[in-house]
Amino acid sequence: MKRPACCLSAATLLLAACTDGTVLHCYKPLSADGWRQRDTVCFHLPKAEKAVDGVLIIGLRTIATPPMQRIVLAVEQRLDTPMAYRCDTLSYPLTDTEGNALTRGVNCLQYETQQLPVRIKQGQCGTIRIHHLMARETMTGITEIGIRIDER
Numbered sequence: 001m002k003r004p005a006c007c008l009s010a011a012t013l014l015l016a017a018c019t020d021g022t023v024l025h026c027y028k029p030l031s032a033d034g035w036r037q038r039d040t041v042c043f044h045l046p047k048a049e050k051a052v053d054g055v056l057i058i059g060l061r062t063i064a065t066p067p068m069q070r071i072v073l074a075v076e077q078r079l080d081t082p083m084a085y086r087c088d089t090l091s092y093p094l095t096d097t098e099g100n101a102l103t104r105g106v107n108c109l110q111y112e113t114q115q116l117p118v119r120i121k122q123g124q125c126g127t128i129r130i131h132h133l134m135a136r137e138t139m140t141g142i143t144e145i146g147i148r149i150d151e152r
């Protein structure tokens with residue numbers, strides 16, 4: 001699914017140090033009809049004002065009771081000038097074996113994956129691309145997906 005550039009404010013926040021160490025935090029909504037395998041969510045990273053040695057965390061927001069026990073995601077980091085590419089596969093649990101959510105919430109649930117390393121050189125820009133690797137063509141119950149980059 002092609003979407004316009006993420007939050008305009010994210011461009012001003014990216015790679016400009018914040019007091020809490022968060023460099024970028026941005027979410028995008030997914031289709032109410034479900035997230036299809038061929039729908040790749042792209043987050044554009046503007047030109048880095050300074051080098052960052054940090055971590056990338058993928059966030060998921062779901063309906064109150066996710067219809068799957070775990071989700072498997074492909075997360076691609078593509079950086080320009082100089083070119084750098086990294087692809088990770090994340091298998092992330094959403095519920096226990098009885099179907100109880102592994103996080104708390106009222107109208108929606110917020111999940112954050114384990115940390116992935118991210119190194120961005122000064123002057124680099126690029127994209128973070130995410131798609132699911134589930135057997136079902138369309139995943140329902142996930143309402144938003146986001147990224148957060150924190151400095152170490």
